[in-house]
Amino acid sequence: MDTRPWNDPATDFRLAVEGAGSAVLLAEDAGALAGAVMVGFDGHRGWVYYLGVNPARQRLGHGRTLMAAAEQWLSARQCPKIMLMVRHDNAATQAFYAALGYDAQAVETLGKRLDGR
Ligand SMILES: CC(C)(COP(=O)(O)OP(=O)(O)OC[C@H]1O[C@@H](n2cnc3c(N)ncnc32)[C@H](O)[C@@H]1OP(=O)(O)O)[C@@H](O)C(=O)NCCC(=O)NCCS
Known part of the structure; x- marks a missing residue:
């Protein structure tokens, strides 16, 4: 899975596994x-990041199964809504999420780096 150079998946993975509100x-x-x-629950919304299926194993239902597992993980914690971000240029993944019933939200995503990168 391609990741952006400013992201650090290994550290993110460790923190998510160690965190009480994430997995x-x-x-x-x-x-x-x-x-x-x-997946993680911040007390208000559940957020999903880094969904990825091995390219050799795509279109076999694993992405759908992983998202169903994330939804179940959040529902078990009384999380009322799951959220995620998809880049505008990732049309295939947008089609995947549309097939799973996800739709665009009327919000602007704002961000600010806190690590000086
Ligand atoms: C997006 C991704 C996770 C989907 O995983 P997957 O296991 O291939 O998806 P599934 O087999 O569960 O697909 C479920 C349905 O989604 C839709 N879908 C999946 N991939 C699609 C594509 N490339 N184009 C259009 N529709 C797609 C189809 O309706 C599919 O059902 P079908 O195969 O019966 O037609 C996978 O393509 C991936 O890892 N992409 C690269 C990483 C990425 O972009 N991650 C998301 C970051 S936000």
Whole structure:
């Protein structure tokens, strides 16, 4: 999975696994890792990051299964709504999320770096 140079997936993974309000869920296929997704609940909304399926194992339902697992993980914690961000140039992934019933929200995503990068 391509990641942006300013992201640090290894550190993000460790923090998500160690955190009480977050997890990394894995999909297995024939004894091998097929995909993963990071999920967290901040008390108001549930957020999903880094959904990725091995390119050799895509279009087999693993992405759908991982998102269903993330939804269940959040629902079990009384989280009322799941949120995620998709880049505007990632049309294939937007089609994937549309197939799963996700739609665009009438909000602008704002951000500010706190780590000086
Ligand atoms: C997006 C991604 C996770 C989807 O995983 P996947 O296991 O291939 O998806 P699924 O097999 O569960 O697909 C479920 C449905 O989504 C839709 N879909 C999936 N990939 C699609 C694509 N490339 N174009 C259009 N629709 C797509 C289809 O309706 C599909 O059902 P079908 O295969 O019966 O037609 C995978 O393509 C991926 O890892 N992409 C690269 C990383 C990425 O962009 N991650 C998201 C960051 S926000």
